[in-house]
Amino acid sequence: DQQVxxxxxxxxxxxxxxxxxxxxxxxxMFDYFLWYKKYPAEGPTFLISISxxxxxxxxxxxxxxxxKSAKHLSLHIVPSQPGDSAVYFCAASWFGNxxxxxxxxxxxxxxx
Amino acid sequence: xxxxxxxxxxxFRKEGQNVTLSCEQNLNHDAMYWYRQDPGQGLxxxxxxxxxxxxxxxxxxxxxxxSREKKESFPLTVTSAQKNPTAFYLCASRAGTYNxxxxxxxxxxxxxxx
Numbered sequence: 261d262q263q264v265x266x267x268x269x270x271x272x273x274x275x276x277x278x279x280x281x282x283x284x285x286x287x288x289m290f291d292y293f294l295w296y297k298k299y300p301a302e303g304p305t306f307l308i309s310i311s312x313x314x315x316x317x318x319x320x321x322x323x324x325x326x327x328k329s330a331k332h333l334s335l336h337i338v339p340s341q342p343g344d345s346a347v348y349f350c351a352a353s354w355f356g357n358x359x360x361x362x363x364x365x366x367x368x369x370x371x372x
Numbered sequence: 373x374x375x376x377x378x379x380x381x382x383x384f385r386k387e388g389q390n391v392t393l394s395c396e397q398n399l400n401h402d403a404m405y406w407y408r409q410d411p412g413q414g415l416x417x418x419x420x421x422x423x424x425x426x427x428x429x430x431x432x433x434x435x436x437x438x439s440r441e442k443k444e445s446f447p448l449t450v451t452s453a454q455k456n457p458t459a460f461y462l463c464a465s466r467a468g469t470y471n472x473x474x475x476x477x478x479x480x481x482x483x484x485x486x
Contacts, residue, residue: 358422
């Protein structure tokens, strides 16, 4: 049972344009969401997070939007840069939960 | 420099041999985790530990074992009972347990069983 889903395995975006990565979840207990970025043969690095009391969180070029009624979140990267080419994982949890539940990842390729 | 180290980066073993992957952190984090990554499958939790001398099975614990004798260290043993051990293994840690779960990852170990 995949509780966190990233339905697009891959995405290609022109450099300078906006990249939008999507994530859906099914467990209503989730109230905290994270995005991780991963390069090949390296560990994931934390990118940005959002709690359910907000619907938007920004950090530089990265913005995460949360739509609780639709159980959907998205990561926007503007403008996209070649160094953004990586696999992006969405993860979810709730306060006090010892586990993170990860999606299967979306491979983003930025085209110069 | 605080962080998580995993060694070795690449590991080759013959089928039927047990192998132990190292994970050390100097972040003074309480909780530590082991994940496995396979192509197209995201990160799957093998084992986790919230305090020294205690650990719990994750979603795919069969064929693996762990120990947590020190706060800084959480080694993973891949036993011969693991049917498909070739994968990329990631260790992570987390500062506390009564907060939001933000985990920080090590660089990973790629295990190839020949």
